Amino acid sequence: MPYINIKITREGVTKQQKQALIAGATKLLVDVLGKNPATTSVVIDEVDTDNWGIAGEQVTERRRKGL
Numbered sequence: 001m002p003y004i005n006i007k008i009t010r011e012g013v014t015k016q017q018k019q020a021l022i023a024g025a026t027k028l029l030v031d032v033l034g035k036n037p038a039t040t041s042v043v044i045d046e047v048d049t050d051n052w053g054i055a056g057e058q059v060t061e062r063r064r065k066g067l
Contacts, residue, residue: 001040001041002029002035004025004029004040005043006042006045007044008046009052009059010047011049013046021042022044026040
């Protein structure tokens, strides 16, 4: 039973975009690994940009700087 965990920053991702991520990730495991889509679970975690860091800096700050 495959389990896929997608983590993204909470920045206005739509319901339709999330559905596309779920469908696409499931299809990837079916196509590459031959997994059964009926037993493949996908969870999307949205993380506040203050709680996500890159290169020692909060994503909130990086976005403010245009990085």
